Amino acid sequence: MIPLLAEVFREHGYEGATISRIHDKTGFGRGSLYHFFPGGKEDMAAAVLAEVDGWFEQHIFEPLRQADDAELAIGQMFDAVTTYFRSGGRVCLVGAFALTDARNRFGAAVGGYFARWIEALALALRHAGASDSMAVALAEDAVLGIQGAIVIARSLDDRAAFERAMQRIQARTLVWKE
Amino acid sequence: MIPLLAEVFREHGYEGATISRIHDKTGFGRGSLYHFFPGGKEDMAAAVLAEVDGWFEQHIFEPLRQADDAELAIGQMFDAVTTYFRSGGRVCLVGAFALTDARNRFGAAVGGYFARWIEALALALRHAGASDSMAVALAEDAVLGIQGAIVIARSLDDRAAFERAMQRIQARTLVWKE
DNA sequence: ATGATATTTGAACGATCGTTACACTCTGGA
DNA sequence: TCCAGAGTGTAACGATCGTTCAAATATCAT
Numbered sequence: 001m002i003p004l005l006a007e008v009f010r011e012h013g014y015e016g017a018t019i020s021r022i023h024d025k026t027g028f029g030r031g032s033l034y035h036f037f038p039g040g041k042e043d044m045a046a047a048v049l050a051e052v053d054g055w056f057e058q059h060i061f062e063p064l065r066q067a068d069d070a071e072l073a074i075g076q077m078f079d080a081v082t083t084y085f086r087s088g089g090r091v092c093l094v095g096a097f098a099l100t101d102a103r104n105r106f107g108a109a110v111g112g113y114f115a116r117w118i119e120a121l122a123l124a125l126r127h128a129g130a131s132d133s134m135a136v137a138l139a140e141d142a143v144l145g146i147q148g149a150i151v152i153a154r155s156l157d158d159r160a161a162f163e164r165a166m167q168r169i170q171a172r173t174l175v176w177k178e
Numbered sequence: 179m180i181p182l183l184a185e186v187f188r189e190h191g192y193e194g195a196t197i198s199r200i201h202d203k204t205g206f207g208r209g210s211l212y213h214f215f216p217g218g219k220e221d222m223a224a225a226v227l228a229e230v231d232g233w234f235e236q237h238i239f240e241p242l243r244q245a246d247d248a249e250l251a252i253g254q255m256f257d258a259v260t261t262y263f264r265s266g267g268r269v270c271l272v273g274a275f276a277l278t279d280a281r282n283r284f285g286a287a288v289g290g291y292f293a294r295w296i297e298a299l300a301l302a303l304r305h306a307g308a309s310d311s312m313a314v315a316l317a318e319d320a321v322l323g324i325q326g327a328i329v330i331a332r333s334l335d336d337r338a339a340f341e342r343a344m345q346r347i348q349a350r351t352l353v354w355k356e
Numbered sequence: 357a358t359g360a361t362a363t364t365t366g367a368a369c370g371a372t373c374g375t376t377a378c379a380c381t382c383t384g385g386a
Numbered sequence: 387t388c389c390a391g392a393g394t395g396t397a398a399c400g401a402t403c404g405t406t407c408a409a410a411t412a413t414c415a416t
Contacts, residue, residue, distance in 0.1 A: 098333040143330065
């Protein structure tokens with residue numbers, strides 16, 4: 001159910017995700033929706049954000065933090081991200097929220113997601129031998145590049161552009177020069 | 179007037195930009211709005227997109243194409259972009275549209291904007307000595323990085339992060355290795 | 357089988373959506 | 387001075403918004 005909800009918010013944004021559209025997509029009537037999410041639409045969006053955050057914690061952030069082979073883990077991150085965002089065919093819900101005034105409503109969730117992503121990646125890079133400042137710079141650049149790649153791939157309707165970008169970003173993240 | 183309209187669409191997205199909010203921001207009544215934009219909201223958004231596109235053509239794309247000193251022009255592009263987007267305090271309307279289903283409505287305008295930006299920047303880079311493939315790769319990376327920097331700066335509510343990103347992107351765009 | 361609880365249905369609420377229509381004021385040329 | 391057209395203000399339209407609610411149904415331990 002949450003994945004279906006997420007799809008509606010991803011496609012239409014917070015304001016565009018109407019209860020009607022949510023009903024159409026999920027099949028749940030209004031009563032059921034408000035039974036599971038007494039807080040209404042804001043509650044639904046918060047649940048979706050939490051689910052997305054949980055997925056990234058489990059499949060992206062924690063592996064980066066716990067990795068024995070940091071470079072391997074970083075490579076796997078790019079693979080997982082490419083699959084998750086379907087080469088730009090799927091939007092990052094958190095990034096999309098960040099660009100509208102939904103950010104004001106979910107500021108903590110949005111900020112925390114990216115802060116923890118950058119931190120986890122920077123930790124892995126330090127583990128791979130990068131200096132503190134270099135690790136943070138590379139991590140910021142990589143996360144920001146992924147978000148930008150989604151924007152450009154969607155704008156140009158060109159998934160190959162997304163994959164090219166992932167290749168370049170991965171390359172310069174793993175092979176850095178101080 | 180168009181700049182005020184643009185602000186509403188930037189803050190709230192296409193769906194969230196209601197006629198009431200547009201009235202509040204611009205001061206124009208419904209009658210006036212539909213007098214200037216007979217096509218209604220879609221007409222307004224199209225006009226705003228055209229104005230944004232025109233601004234970038236004049237201040238970003240054309241200088242890149244016409245530059246005698248390509249490296250200087252590229253440096254000026256980053257300065258202009260940092261000012262225009264107010265270090266991430268202001269959203270890229272085209273990028274924001276790309277992430278919602280407004281893209282389906284304005285696909286040509288959205289796609290054209292980024293395609294011409296990348297082309298103009300790649301032309302300047304070729305003019306500065308880069309190979310064809312290197313120029314396109316660097317141009318894609320730079321434009322995508324700018325979009326990503328907006329997302330991250332807004333998410334973290336951290337304009338310094340935007341400016342750090344601009345520094346790094348500019349550096350690796352101007353000093354490349356084949 | 358019974359009763360308590362969980363879930364669902366669908367009508368309805370007031371508010372707001374985008375849009376239209378019409379009367380009104382303003383403006384500049386004849 | 388007058389008129390045509392540009393621009394404005396406002397009421398109202400049907401549609402849809404997010405939300406509420408009471409009644410109906412499903413589920414399940416006892």
